Amino acid sequence: MGAEPSYGPDFGLLQKQDPEIAQILIDELDRVRSGIQLIASENFTSPAVLAALGSTLTNKYAEGYPGRRYYGGCEVVDRAERLAVDRAKRLFRAEHANVQPHSGASANLAAYAALLQPGDTMLAMALPHGGHLTHGSKVNFSGRWFDVVSYGVRRDTELIDYDEVRDLALRHQPKLIVCGATAYPRLIDFTAFRGIADEVGAWLLADVAHPIGLMAGGAIPSAVPYADVVTMTTHKALRGPRGGAILCTEELAKKIDRAVFPFIQGGPLMHVVAAKAVAFGEAMRPEFADYARRVIVNARALTDALAVDGMRAVSGGTDTHLSLIDLSALGVSGAEAERRCAAAGITLNRNVIPYDAEPATITSGIRVGTSCVTTQGMGPQELEEVGTLVSRVVRDPACAQEVRERVSALLAIHQPYLSEY
Numbered sequence: 001m002g003a004e005p006s007y008g009p010d011f012g013l014l015q016k017q018d019p020e021i022a023q024i025l026i027d028e029l030d031r032v033r034s035g036i037q038l039i040a041s042e043n044f045t046s047p048a049v050l051a052a053l054g055s056t057l058t059n060k061y062a063e064g065y066p067g068r069r070y071y072g073g074c075e076v077v078d079r080a081e082r083l084a085v086d087r088a089k090r091l092f093r094a095e096h097a098n099v100q101p102h103s104g105a106s107a108n109l110a111a112y113a114a115l116l117q118p119g120d121t122m123l124a125m126a127l128p129h130g131g132h133l134t135h136g137s138k139v140n141f142s143g144r145w146f147d148v149v150s151y152g153v154r155r156d157t158e159l160i161d162y163d164e165v166r167d168l169a170l171r172h173q174p175k176l177i178v179c180g181a182t183a184y185p186r187l188i189d190f191t192a193f194r195g196i197a198d199e200v201g202a203w204l205l206a207d208v209a210h211p212i213g214l215m216a217g218g219a220i221p222s223a224v225p226y227a228d229v230v231t232m233t234t235h236k237a238l239r240g241p242r243g244g245a246i247l248c249t250e251e252l253a254k255k256i257d258r259a260v261f262p263f264i265q266g267g268p269l270m271h272v273v274a275a276k277a278v279a280f281g282e283a284m285r286p287e288f289a290d291y292a293r294r295v296i297v298n299a300r301a302l303t304d305a306l307a308v309d310g311m312r313a314v315s316g317g318t319d320t321h322l323s324l325i326d327l328s329a330l331g332v333s334g335a336e337a338e339r340r341c342a343a344a345g346i347t348l349n350r351n352v353i354p355y356d357a358e359p360a361t362i363t364s365g366i367r368v369g370t371s372c373v374t375t376q377g378m379g380p381q382e383l384e385e386v387g388t389l390v391s392r393v394v395r396d397p398a399c400a401q402e403v404r405e406r407v408s409a410l411l412a413i414h415q416p417y418l419s420e421y
């Protein structure tokens with residue numbers, strides 16, 4: 001008789017067979033457990049998501065779509081993809097879902113491929129104002145292959161200038177308008193974008209990679225009723241595996257599917273597709289709606305605490321899981337603040353702020369997010385303290401050890417992968 005079959009990760013076996021890699025896994029878990037993670041684009045997936053990711057589904061080639069594969073033996077993985085698609089459609093009230101994109105960037109590439117030809121004009125948010133690389137940066141395929149017109153935020157309000165968006169759309173007649181951002185703390189007015197897109201006959205794509213988890217939990221309005229295509233990542237506030245997905249209208253379903261496969265991808269990552277299904281299932285539960293609401297409450301508590309110490313929130317606050325903080329008044333760069341926080345066990349990233357005089361490697365700001373700490377069970381009181389700790393160590397790096405001790409005390413109560421999901 002053989003041993004019991006193993007369906008998932010066997011850490012003991014990894015330690016025996018490859019102690020070097022096993023040690024890296026241990027060290028990374030230690031790293032996140034001994035520090036506070038304020039990276040706005042990260043989260044801690046549930047153990048169930050991790051189990052699906054570490055499963056034998058990674059072995060299966062399944063080019064194509066359920067029931068229409070180019071490989072044999074796909075009848076089992078078909079069930080995983082059908083579940084993922086059905087759950088995504090139900091969760092987001094979407095007419096169509098494609099769960100195969102390997103990442104958010106791949107989802108955008110596929111969406112552009114479905115809607116545009118090289119050389120076509122698209123209107124999207126400028127990277128220095130919060131847009132993503134894939135929204136037309138010159139160092140990305142999007143900036144090289146399309147004629148990109150960029151909009152930004154107003155200097156006085158630091159909010160999207162919808163009049164500017166409309167003026168640019170009327171002047172340049174883009175085929176596609178992209179809304180959504182990577183460092184914009186406020187709600188986006190999808191109704192306004194829909195109106196502008198309709199006025200100029202453009203497609204509207206909402207790249208909600210960041211706030212899709214908050215939309216899933218009903219904590220902020222969804223982009224789905226307004227956009228022709230919605231692209232997302234599954235690993236940020238949504239708390240699923242690293243990956244992407246696309247939602248669209250029935251009208252665009254075939255175009256989107258063909259753009260993902262065979263146009264930009266080959267075989268889907270079936271273990272990740274299964275993990276996406278798990279995450280969508282988790283996001284349908286009432287606890288997730290509560291989680292999404294708490295993420296925003298926590299982001300506000302953190303932002304307010306930072307503001308007390310002169311760390312100004314760009315646009316004056318946040319409606320989401322993230323805040324962009326202007327450090328100009330402190331005379332400390334974003335890069336230096338990132339280093340000082342790291343020395344105290346707080347991980348965050350430097351970020352350009354709108355109209356930043358510093359380059360992206362230095363920056364005048366930092367970006368903070370509360371998806372991870374909320375998953376760990378922290379509440380507004382803890383986030384108020386985290387804000388004070390960030391501010392103390394950014395102002396005075398000599399406090400690093402003292403701050404680290406408070407960080408450890410907070411983490412002693414709120415550990416990732418120990419509390420319940």
Ligand SMILES: Cc1ncc(COP(=O)(O)O)c(C=O)c1O
Pocket residue numbers: 041102103104105106108131132134180181182207208209210233243244
């Ligand atoms: C708005 C937006 N779009 C796309 C992406 C790309 O996602 P990925 O890193 O999975 O390619 C990101 C990632 O941060 C993002 O913020």
